[in-house]
Amino acid sequence: MAEMIQPPLVDSTACFCRVDAGLKTVAGAKKYVPGTKLCLQPDIKLSIHPTRQKPSRSDRNRSQSSLLPGLPDDLAIACLIRVPRVDHRNLRLVCKRWHRLLAGNFFYSLRKSLGTIEEWIYVVKRDRDRKVTFHAFDPIYQLWQPLPPIPKEYSEALGFGSAVLSGCHLYLFGGKHPLKGPMRRVIFYNARTNKWHRAPDMLRRRHFFGSCVINNCLYVAGGENEGAHQSLRSSEVYDPKKNRWSFISAMSTAMVPFIGVVYEGKWYLKGLGSHRQVLSEVYDPGSDSWGPVYDGMVSGWRNPSASLDGKLYALDCKDGCKIRVYDEDTGSWSKHIDSKAHLGNSKALEAAALLPLNGKLCIIRNNMSISLINVSGPEDAGPRAEHLWETITGKGQFKTMMSNIWSSIAGRNRLKGHILHCQVLQA
Numbered sequence: 002m003a004e005m006i007q008p009p010l011v012d013s014t015a016c017f018c019r020v021d022a023g024l025k026t027v028a029g030a031k032k033y034v035p036g037t038k039l040c041l042q043p044d045i046k047l048s049i050h051p052t053r054q055k056p057s058r059s060d061r062n063r064s065q066s067s068l069l070p071g072l073p074d075d076l077a078i079a080c081l082i083r084v085p086r087v088d089h090r091n092l093r094l095v096c097k098r099w100h101r102l103l104a105g106n107f108f109y110s111l112r113k114s115l116g117t118i119e120e121w122i123y124v125v126k127r128d129r130d131r132k133v134t135f136h137a138f139d140p141i142y143q144l145w146q147p148l149p150p151i152p153k154e155y156s157e158a159l160g161f162g163s164a165v166l167s168g169c170h171l172y173l174f175g176g177k178h179p180l181k182g183p184m185r186r187v188i189f190y191n192a193r194t195n196k197w198h199r200a201p202d203m204l205r206r207r208h209f210f211g212s213c214v215i216n217n218c219l220y221v222a223g224g225e226n227e228g229a230h231q232s233l234r235s236s237e238v239y240d241p242k243k244n245r246w247s248f249i250s251a252m253s254t255a256m257v258p259f260i261g262v263v264y265e266g267k268w269y270l271k272g273l274g275s276h277r278q279v280l281s282e283v284y285d286p287g288s289d290s291w292g293p294v295y296d297g298m299v300s301g302w303r304n305p306s307a308s309l310d311g312k313l314y315a316l317d318c319k320d321g322c323k324i325r326v327y328d329e330d331t332g333s334w335s336k337h338i339d340s341k342a343h344l345g346n347s348k349a350l351e352a353a354a355l356l357p358l359n360g361k362l363c364i365i366r367n368n369m370s371i372s373l374i375n376v377s378g379p380e381d382a383g384p385r386a387e388h389l390w391e392t393i394t395g396k397g398q399f400k401t402m403m404s405n406i407w408s409s410i411a412g413r414n415r416l417k418g419h420i421l422h423c424q425v426l427q428a
């Protein structure tokens with residue numbers, strides 16, 4: 002009989018199959034056993050450990066629980082973006098997916114496109130015990146909302162600035178710490194996550210300075226520094242996209258601003274110079290240049306003031322119940338709206354801020370009372386002017402523990418605190 006062809010025998014001493022399992026792979030075995038060969042047995046694998054294939058993105062999505070049981074995620078999101086802002090704090094507590102959704106820009110971009118985004122008033126106030134506190138007011142439900150306390154470095158600070166970037170980030174910057182002196186520190190509160198965060202420090206230490214926001218960039222100028230308490234000329238800008246501060250052109254003269262406003266794309270400042278004289282300057286970000294201002298706008302300009310729909314408004318009395326508007330053609334301030342119901346000249350009733358809110362002007366007073374004025378009405382409303390005013394606090398909305406907080410905030414036993422900053426944030 003013909004000799005049967007036998008398959009070659011496997012040299013067990015040179016076969017990777019006999020290599021100790023601790024070497025894990027063929028490559029590892031070959032490194033420690035020179036001259037070895039790959040075993041010809043067909044069931045030998047290069048690795049003794051089975052490989053696991055990572056699930057695809059679609060598989061992971063199928064394994065995740067839906068945002069709302071029984072609905073696809075796109076329909077669930079369509080439902081969630083219509084939930085009033087007052088309930089967002091509770092929505093974040095439902096699950097991790099809801100928390101991530103409500104903390105992201107996508108959720109609020111949908112709310113903005115749908116027209117459901119809401120504006121709240123945020124107040125930074127120095128209370129009777131000289132501590133800085135933080136409050137938020139929902140103008141729709143007319144309720145004060147709980148907020149995380151201001152970080153410790155600003156709980157007793159003086160002369161710090163406040164501004165809003167990206168519509169939802171409230172920045173506090175600079176100021177003077179009672180022990181550490183002037184600061185460069187910058188922090189911000191995110192209205193979407195209800196948390197405080199750090200931001201890059203300013204380039205100069207300063208307090209009692211001017212600040213504004215143009216094209217979503219934060220500008221600061223002037224103020225004082227530690228030492229001889231000399232006024233500063235330096236100016237700088239923070240760009241959130243680059244996440245850094247940069248110096249810009251210095252002011253023409255050193256100044257400690259006490260009033261400022263952005264009007265027609267330029268930043269107007271009015272303050273005291275090194276010799277306590279009143280100075281006025283304007284900054285043009287397009288040309289990065291400062292210049293003096295001598296026209297009628299500055300001469301009749303009073304604090305607080307705000308621009309809305311291309312017009313510049315200022316309060317004409319201490320309680321804010323009379324508003325004037327700047328007429329650029331004549332270069333003068335004219336009477337616009339008078340409520341005919343003035344509140345008084347006490348510190349508690351003094352108007353602390355004038356802000357645009359939902360297309361109207363909003364006046365916030367030291368006793369935390371808030372009024373809305375419809376400035377889109379007739380220029381001279383005459384006896385009907387009082388119908389353009391609306392008070393949105395004090396309507397019996399505080400029926401729980403908030404009523405006690407309101408009593409403390411409002412200072413019914415003669416207010417000794419006062420408002421430092423007011424801003425409007427969207428979410």
